[in-house]
Amino acid sequence: MKKFLISVAILVAGFGYANAGEVLKFGTNATYPPFEYIDENSKVAGFDIDLVNELSKRVGFEYEMINMSFDGLIPALKSGKIDAIVAAMSATPERKKAVDFTKPYYHTENLYILKADNGEVKSKDDLKGKKIGVQLGTAQEQTSRKLEGVKTTPTKDIFTSILALKNGKIDAVLVDTSIGYGYLRKNSDLVEFLVEPDGSEGFSIAFDKDKNNELIAKIDAEVEKMKEDGSYEALLKKYELK
Incomplete structure (x- = not known):
């Protein structure tokens, strides 16, 4: 499966969920605007990428985005090639057998x-x-x-x-x-x-099973704070998701 490393790591000081010198690798599929797509500068952009960028500042982690096929995301996560998935992925009962999800950040049908x-x-x-x-x-x-x-x-x-x-x-x-x-x-x-209805809980960020409970809890808490302080609403408006 061909993968493209699109963006450089964004370095953020904070709690240090990645070990020193490590970067959390987020897998995505940049063919799903407005959540993820390739912009005019040939970079991965979109709602999901802005969300992770904001969470990296609030939670405290370094990250990079890796673009790959959607059907290859969970296998890549399970094999350790990536650390998380942010790709407008619905938290379905079938997927929850293999991975852990954050609370949904967006609901769809x-x-x-x-x-x-x-x-x-x-x-x-x-x-x-x-x-x-x-x-x-x-x-x-x-x-x-x-x-x-x-x-x-x-x-x-x-x-x-x-x-x-x-x-x-x-x-x-x-x-x-x-x-x-x-x-x-x-x-x-x-x-x-x-x-x-699509039978899912909504779009969520995925992590490998039973390996990132603390980080998931922190992300859930910060998404709620974003909804309270208006920054989440601003992202919805930016990408015409209202």
Whole structure:
């Protein structure tokens, strides 16, 4: 699996959760704007990156971001190649068997997107026999594979699924609302079809099982303080997530 080291470590004085000379390696998948994406300076940017940057100052740790495929994040965490995951990852019951999550910092739902000129799909039952595009390794892929009679078509990033829908190669895209509504705003030929719960607790930061309980507790506490002092609200507004 090809990985790209995108940003240099940001050095922060504080509690020292990383040992001297060590840096916490956060894995992400920079294909999911506005949470993570590659900016005009070829750096990983987005809501999640700003969140980690703020937490590093408040909690006290050094970090670097490592960009990799979404479906490779948990295996990389379990093998020790990274120390944490921040990638708009939903805390699902299945994932919680393998990793520990912070408390959710953002809540979302499943969104089904169709082409505006679609004339066949009027209800969820009409999805039978259709192809649904999803990002590989996401909660939406799991949902799609449970739909009776549906052909799940996974891609490495959701942008590729959107292009496939616009080009008529698939019939629908299943994505979380925080990402999907952004594509709807920019593509008048696409429409919202259905919104439903995604079965997760929400987007959370992941750590390997039973190895970072103290750090997780500290992050949870600081996210709550960010919500109280307005800095979390400012991030939501910056990335049009309100």
